[in-house]
Amino acid sequence: MKKIIKFGEDVEGYNIPVLNEREVRAAAGILFLMMFISLMQILFKGNFVYIKYGITLFLTDFIIRIFINPKFSPTLIIGRLIVGNQTPEYVGAKQKKFSWIIGLVLATTMFVAMVLFNSYGPPTGIICLVCLIFLFFESVFGICLGCKVYSLIYKEKAQYCPGEVCDVKSRQPIQKTSGIQLLIVIGFIAFIALTGFLFKADFSKQPHKMFGETEATVK
16 A cells, blocks of 8 residues: 555655656646646637636646655656656655645635636636646746745755756856847847837738638639
8 A cells, every 4th residue: 555655756876755857847748738728718719618627637637646646647647658768857756745735726726616616717817827837837947836935935955856956056057148148038029029019010910811712812
């Protein structure tokens, strides 16, 4: 039973239970895609069916992760299959559990409000946005926002963080950002704003079918 009900896995060379960060990021990407599609259905079609299914699956997955074992989580299993040929990157399970508990609380709140009581409003919208931000940062940047909250609340130092951010005190030369690079980013943002201002009317035009009849042809 202890082998079944457990959080994290024992790996030689690590003195605490760990998880494979690559699997975690893959699973976060799967959940992000699912919730993002559900949100788009609400915004553009007013369809809440997808989000109700998504919340239920999200909550079920996190219950399995936290109260049974992450290795039995459906999304983590799919993530393992996807990144199975990549070298594992081990991270401490303790801070991940704290982060996932935050996710569980958010998912439970959404489940009660939207599935059980069939209601929505600003609170559910904010919670959904927070979940998407957490999942996006995890899957795209490899940044566990919940783990950062863990470090702020608990005085003990988190072990085996993604990218060794717990241990690295100074950036390597390849990681440093120069003033020119920062100016490029600022210029790029200005370029986006200028493009939106100058070409707003052109970009707003409805496109015609590439191989169909154009508006001019119909007339």
